[in-house]
Amino acid sequence: MSERFFIRELPNGMTLLGQQMAHVSSAAVTLVVPCGAACDPPGLAGASAVACEWCVRGAGERSTRQLNDALDALGCQHQEMVRSEHMLFGAAQLGRNLPAVLELLADVLLRPRLDDETFGPGRALVEQDLATLADEPARQCSLMLRERFYPSPLGRCVYGTPEGLAAATAETIRGHIDGHYRPQGAILAAAGNIDWPALSDLGERLFAGWPAGRSVEPELRPPAGGTTHVAKDSAQVHIGLAHRAAPIHHELYYASRMAEMVLSGGAAARLHTEVREKRGLVYHVASHYHSLKGHAGMFTYAGTRPDLAQETFEATVTEIRRLADGVCDDEVTRARTQLKSALIMQGESTSARANALASDWYHLARLRSLEELSAAIESVTADEVLAYLHAFPASEFTVLAIGPEPVDTGALDA
Amino acid sequence: MQFKHRKLDNGLTIVAEVHPPAATMAAGFFVRTGSRDEPAELAGVSHFLEHMTFKGTPRRTALDVNREFDELGAHYNAFTSEENTVYYGAVLPEFQARLLDLLCDILRPSLRQEDFDVEKNVILDEIARYQDMPRYRLYEMLMAEYFLPHPLGHSVLGTTESVAALGRDDMQAYFDRRYSPGNVTLVGVGKVDFDALVDQAAQMCSHWRPYDVRRDTAAPPPAVRRKVQADPGVAREQIGLASPAPASQDDERYAAMLAATILGDVTGSRLFYALVDPAIADEASCVYDALDGSGVFLTFVSAGPEQAAEALRIARDEMATFLDGGPTEAELLAAKNKIASGATLKGELPMGRLTAVGYDWVYRGQYVPLADQIEALYAVTPDEVLAVARRYDMTSATVVALGPVEQL
DSSP states (O other): OOOEEEEEEOTTSOEEEEEEOTTOOEEEEEEEESOOGGGOOTTOTTHHHHHHHHHTSOBTTBOHHHHHHHHHHTTOEEEEEEOSSOEEEEEEEEGGGHHHHHHHHHHHHHOBOOOHHHHHHHHHHHHHHHHHGGGOHHHHHHHHHHHHHSSBTTTOOTTOOHHHHHHOOHHHHHHHHHHHOOSTTOEEEEEESOOHHHHHHHHHHHHTTSOOOOOOOOOOBOOOOSEEEEEOOOSSEEEEEEEEOOOTTSTTHHHHHHHHHHHHSSTTSHHIIIIIITTOOOSEEEEEEEEETTEEEEEEEEEEOGGGHHHHHHHHHHHHHHGGGOOOHHHHHHHHHHHHHHHHHHTTOHHHHHHHHHHHHHHHSSOOOHHHHHHHHHHOOHHHHHHHHHHSOSOSOEEEEEESSOOOOGGGGO | OEEEEEEOTTSOEEEEEEOTTOSOEEEEEEESOOGGGSOGGGTTHHHHHHHHGGGEETTEEHHHHHHHHHHTTOEEEEEEOSSOEEEEEEEOGGGHHHHHHHHHHHTSOOOOHHHHHHHHHHHHHHHHHHHTOHHHHHHHHHHHHHHTTSGGGSOSSOOHHHHHHOOHHHHHHHHHHHOOGGGEEEEEEESOOHHHHHHHHHHHHTTSOOOOOOOOOOOOOOOOOEEEEEOTTOSSEEEEEEEEOOOTTSTTHHHHHHHHHHHHOSSSSHHIIIIITTTSOSEEEEEEEEOSSOEEEEEEEEEOGGGHHHHHHHHHHHHHHHHHHOOOHHHHHHHHHHHHHHHHHHHTSHHHHHHHHHHHHHHHSOOOOHHHHHHHHHTOOHHHHHHHHHHSOTTSOEEEEEESOSOO
16 A cells, blocks of 8 residues: 655745554654754854754743643654754654644744843753763764764764854854745655645645745865774774765665665674674674765764774774675575565654655655655665675775774775 | 463463554563572673573574574564563564564573673673763662662673673573563564464473562662762763652552653753753753662753752752642643653554553553553542652652762
């Protein structure tokens, strides 16, 4: 049975998307606005994160508390966050409460109070989130690696920098919101127990009057790349490596996802088997595909004890490279099953579907059905995976390691 | 949805919440054993054993186990807590029999010496991984300070020393004491074929020999202790509080859940408005941990070193205020809506129902449909929440702190 998709593009550039799902009582919504960390102005790194935090401190007629209480009363499980390319609002609740939640989200987006007295605490929370990274070395490794791998400023750390946050003022952040919160490229995706005609009308009523702004694309600079060591007296060495992968619109995209599965799709995949299972070098080693518009990478992480760091690094690099020597049919068959199974399980979750709709629209300007995705996965052969591995070779790695001693990356030059 | 259950002659219980319209099914073995059941010198054995079940059986090597799970496209894993060790997987319905073949087989692991020796290194690395998480270190400190010498204070992972000292035979002896079929429940949810589940379990598990398994579920005496551990390698001050709460078997557990939500949910709670909204703390939360024969309220606060003392004082003031006046009607309704909404969302996925159905059976020997639980939740009155707050006085708590601060 194929999914019921709905699309409505508003004249001001905002898109409404819907997927009606049977047998669920919840409805989830993902709302993205093109104001991510990548568009933080020079000298104001972290501006988008501060803006996102500030927007929810009172909107429309409601104070912070009244807004929070209204969302809580609707049983809304919500999150607000800034990512590289977007500010994202996510909300999940019983389907019958979705319309009321959307009214509140519209207030937050279009009529945030942005009072002077709430600016300080909002900015302070972002500063504290940034400071907390020092206590989360695995996460810090991942964020710093992205920053160096992607063309700047696409991969920039979403929390900004201490200097950028300190420089922010209520006035400059209001200006930032004015300049970047706009309907062009904004996407509202709802999935689950929805009434599309009513939702579509509501979306129009709430957002069609959002004045069009000007589209702002950040100017890109080449990625920093290279190898970086961050000294920390930690119990583990946290090793991150990244190399180029096929972006979503690329013809070898599905082959890249299959390669990801063969390398790291489960406990029988290459990394887990060779680095953990057979050698006991790590508890956690994994590769995952990540992309921004037009750019993608395979990001590998291994956490290991300092005395095993060198061996772990070399074993991990060996496995990533060895993939290009050949993948066998069993591995490809397994990868197919895993990808299709994951798709079906994602299809049960209203919030996963809302996220997928927004992502599809952003990257492809269309929605991919389960049938299309299954067929695409089914069609990838072992040869095509190899073609992908040769087109996007495991070379020119960006490396970021956090731990007591640097790792010798000589193996990368071999 | 339909609930079904059966018990094999050897005491293995099989329960299922059957939901034919679901797209997937999930199954899991719930073993009623965890760190609280370990002798101190075997600290970490339950968790290490959980790892070892994936390392092979008489008819499968570790690589076979991993490969077969992956061939099913299974989302699978296992976890160990203070009280339970759970092995589970979710698959498309056509793979039910193969999933069960795997799960039933690995519950009788071979514990081969070479596998044991290699996997020990993986466990030691896992311990190191958690040492780099100040929040987790604080949790262990808090449980130890509050509960010890009661076994609920044992670390689930164990220590580098205790795990290094564990021998393969120690593990086998522990397995032989705890994994009796009478101490295990097989749970199925989603699009599960119950008759096939029972037939297969009977075929594969009837030979599991039953024996007596005990657990002393007497509640530990409440402890009011204080420990501040200075660690300049930690950037933010982590603060934890622990105090008694209703047991998982108590009718007051719904009121306790609501009290914790009103006081310390991550959004819109007393602690949120008092600490996070004004950015005195970056995180403040309170959870109700329902245990076997006892319970504990756990509160966590994370703040910068210069604000830590103030954050702790404010948190304690909020607890005192709550104990004094209880919740408002609006707060109570909002908490009910949030919990009900969260449970409904979680319940739409087979994996979300697996632990709910499993724990209802393991802890209370009953099945309660989600709708009935939500109804019971909405029936709780403000007075009942206040009664729990007063009976389980959170102002009398063990306090621990970890971070740059020397004194609090």
